[in-house]
Amino acid sequence: MEPLPDLGSLNDDELKRLIDDLEIEEREVSYRRRLLHGKIDILRAELVARLQQSGGRSVLDQVDVERLTQILTGKGAPPA
Numbered sequence: 001m002e003p004l005p006d007l008g009s010l011n012d013d014e015l016k017r018l019i020d021d022l023e024i025e026e027r028e029v030s031y032r033r034r035l036l037h038g039k040i041d042i043l044r045a046e047l048v049a050r051l052q053q054s055g056g057r058s059v060l061d062q063v064d065v066e067r068l069t070q071i072l073t074g075k076g077a078p079p080a
Contacts, residue, residue, distance in 0.1 A: 005018075
């Protein structure tokens with residue numbers, strides 16, 4: 001993200017154009033965010049459906065949470 005220009009050096013038209021440009025960018029980002037949230041919702045619904053079919057067993061059941069915590073906190077080396 002670029003820093004704001006020196007606002008005192010902008011005339012009124014330049015300031016309005018900058019506002020318009022940023023509003024357009026904000027709408028694009030907001031639209032992208034809504035799409036991502038929709039995809040996340042679909043993926044979570046699929047995961048819930050799979051867990052219900054498997055009787056609640058998760059692929060995460062096989063994860064060594066303690067070891068993963070050590071790796072992510074930098075207290076342990078990743079597996080070779």
